Amino acid sequence: EIVLTQSPGTLSLSPGERATLSCRASQSVSSSYLAWYQQKPGQAPRLLIYGASSRATGIPDRFSGSGSGTDFTLTISRLEPEDFAVYYCQHYGSSPPQYTFGQGTKLEIK
Amino acid sequence: EVQLVESGGGLVQPGGSLRLSCAASGFTFSSHWMSWVRQAPGKGLEWVANTKQDGSENYFVDSVKGRFTISRDNAKNSLYLQMNSLRAEDTAVYYCARETRFTMNRGIIGARYYYYMDVWGKGTTVTVSS
Numbered sequence: 001e002i003v004l005t006q007s008p009g010t011l012s013l014s015p016g017e018r019a020t021l022s023c024r025a026s027q028s029v030s031s032s033y034l035a036w037y038q039q040k041p042g043q044a045p046r047l048l049i050y051g052a053s054s055r056a057t058g059i060p061d062r063f064s065g066s067g068s069g070t071d072f073t074l075t076i077s078r079l080e081p082e083d084f085a086v087y088y089c090q091h092y093g094s095s096p097p098q099y100t101f102g103q104g105t106k107l108e109i110k
Numbered sequence: 111e112v113q114l115v116e117s118g119g120g121l122v123q124p125g126g127s128l129r130l131s132c133a134a135s136g137f138t139f140s141s142h143w144m145s146w147v148r149q150a151p152g153k154g155l156e157w158v159a160n161t162k163q164d165g166s167e168n169y170f171v172d173s174v175k176g177r178f179t180i181s182r183d184n185a186k187n188s189l190y191l192q193m194n195s196l197r198a199e200d201t202a203v204y205y206c207a208r209e210t211r212f213t214m215n216r217g218i219i220g221a222r223y224y225y226y227m228d229v230w231g232k233g234t235t236v237t238v239s240s
Binding site (some may be wrong): 007030032033035037039041044045046047050051054056057088090096097098099100101102103104 | 145147154155156157160169171205210215222223224225226227228230231232233
C-alpha cells in the first residue's frame with residue numbers, strides 16, 4: 001500500500017509570495033494517477049490538478065503541478081487571499097484498487 | 111449544473127446502522143465510477159469506497175470491509191452507502207464524489223490512464239455516539 005507524505009504540515013506565507021508544497025510517495029507511482037485538491041474550511045474538496053501536471057477546468061494558471069516517481073510538487077506562483085486553505089495530494093493505486101490521500105498541507109497567511 | 115447532494119447523515123449509537131444517499135444531476139451518472147470519501151473532525155480526507163458504472167465492481171478501504179456496502183441506482187441517478195456496525199471512529203463528514211477516468215493512447219508507447227475525483231458534494235455528517 002502506498003503512503004503519501006506531504007510537507008510541510010503548515011506553510012506560512014504572505015499574499016503575492018510563491019508557495020511550494022511537496023507530496024512524497026512511499027514507492028514510485030504513476031504520475032497519471034496523482035491529483036491535488038484544495039479544501040477551505042466548511043467546504044468540500046476541489047480538484048486542482050490531475051495527472052500530476054494538468055490543471056482542472058477553471059483553475060487559474062498560477063497553480064501548477066510537477067513531478068514524477070516518488071516526488072511531486074504543487075506550486076502557486078503568486079498567492080491570492082483566496083488561496084489560503086488546506087491542500088491534499090491523492091493517488092490511485094491498482095493493487096489493491098484504492099485511493100490514498102496525503103495528510104494535507106495547511107497554507108496560512110503570515 | 112453538475113451537482114451531487116448527500117443526505118441521510120445523523121446521530122447513531124455504536125453498533126447501529128445508517129444509509130447515506132447521494133443524488134446526482136447535470137451529468138450522465140451511469141457513465142462514471144462513484145466514490146465515498148470521509149473526513150473525521152479536524153482530520154484529513156479518507157477514501158471509503160467506490161463502485162463501477164454498472165455496480166458490478168465495488169472496492170472498500172480495509173477499515174470498513176464487511177461493515178459497509180456501496181450501491182447505485184442509475185435509473186434514479188443515486189448512489190448509496192449502507193453503514194452497519196458503526197463505530198465511534200466512523201464519525202465524519204461523508205462526501206460523495208464523481209470519478210473521471212480516461213485513457214490517453216500514445217501509439218507505440220502505450221496507453222496512459224488518468225483517474226481523479228472532479229465533482230464533490232457538500233457532504234453529510236455522521237456522528238456515532240452513545
